[in-house]
Amino acid sequence: MPEQASTIAQQVDALFYYWLGITLFFTVLIVAAIILFVVKYRRRAPGEIPRPIFGSMKLETIWIVIPFLIAMSLFVWGAKVYFAQYRIPKDALDIYVVGKQWMWKMQHPTGQREINELHVPMGRKIRLTMTTEDVIHSFYIPDFRVKMDVVPGRYTQMWFEATKPGRYHLFCAEYCGMNHSRMTGTVIVMRPDEYQAWLSGNTSQLSPAQQGEQLFQTLGCTTCHLNGGRDAGGRGPQLAGIFGKPVQLEGGQTVVADENYLRESILNPSAKIVAGYSAIMPTYQGQVSEEQLLQLIAYIKSLSPQSGNAAMTSANAAQAASSPNGQRR
Ligand SMILES: [Cu+2]
Incomplete structure (x- = not known):
């Protein structure tokens, strides 16, 4: 074993x-x-x-x-x-993962990026929010006994808490094309002080939330999404405080504003219209990369500091349960 x-x-x-x-x-x-x-x-x-x-x-x-x-x-x-x-814990360190033929790209909450390597502190819960630029991959760390499919067009989440410092294999566990067998990497578990030192070795980076905030400006989101929403004259709903909260839609339905909802609202804005607003937002499909999407979402999340990440937990468990591919391979 x-x-x-x-x-x-x-x-x-x-x-x-x-x-x-x-x-x-x-x-x-x-x-x-x-x-x-x-x-x-x-x-x-x-x-x-x-x-x-x-x-x-x-x-x-x-x-x-x-x-x-x-x-x-x-x-x-x-x-x-x-x-x-x-069940994804709320009090976890958020790391974003984007899979791609044939590599793993990670971004830490402080902004550091890595390819095929993931440095994490031991004794701390780590939450991965994952997607892919192309085909289905699967993020698999045998020594941690964790595996989760990484699916194009949506986010899946996984968590773990490493107990021993060391280097551990990371595999792609879903056949994803010619170099699938080379889509491997290393998870490096460090003592918390070593991890802090590793993080501080690279301080020039902006955090995903800060990068998302810049994008939010350059893409012009601020022209419609004003604080105060419609009451303040905004053509789009206010985004502060919505993450993890139920949103009332046109037609009486309610959805929880989780990562997948925000993603859909950016790429396919007319799919779910917030009650009281009209379908005037253009799609950003093709204008933002998967990494930029995650940064935008990290920014919107940062506007709701209390909400944690309860939103996606149940949807994620249901998705994993409905897809035997999630764990069996
Ligand atoms: Cu793969």
Whole structure:
């Protein structure tokens, strides 16, 4: 087994060994029973007619109830580990990941960028918000027992907390073209002070939120999205304080303003119109890269400091649950 280097690793391994133990137990039991019965009940004479069997209520009850309880224990335990892994914590360090044939691009909350390397502090929850410029990839760190598909056109999230300093393999776990097998990298787990030193070695960078703020100016978003929204004469809704909050739409529906909603509103603004506003915003499809989109979203998030990241958690878990590709590969 790979090293156990995250808080979830032991839980995943314990479940795996429980499952393996049950499988081995029944494999041995069934094979032994087959061999025993083949020998014991073999036909001894050509004209032999076996004694009829009329069934056994007791036996049938036992072999229904026991496997049911075993299956339910797997379900309950599995669900527990699943929710521990796919409920994204709020108090985490935000790192943005963009996959691309065939590399991983990361950006830290303080602005540092890395390619195929990810420096993280140990003992701190790390939340990755991920997307891709081209095809589906999958972000996989075996030593942490975490894996999440990275899907074009939307964000997926994953979290982990590393427990040991060191260097760990990062793989793409979704076949993504010719150099898929080379789409690898290294996660470098550092002691918190070392991580701070590493961060401060590169202070000239703007944070994603600051870069997003600049973009917000240069793209002209400020001309319509005024503080105060319509009441202040703005043609678009106010963006401060909306992240993670429900938004009332034209037609009575409500959506939560999470990363995927903001993304859609930038790329396909007429998909969901906020109640009281008209569909006059142009699309920014093709004008902003995936990294710039993440920066714009980081900026809008920074205008709602209290909201954390509760918004995407449930949607993300549902998405992961509905797509077996999410974890099985
Ligand atoms: Cu890939």
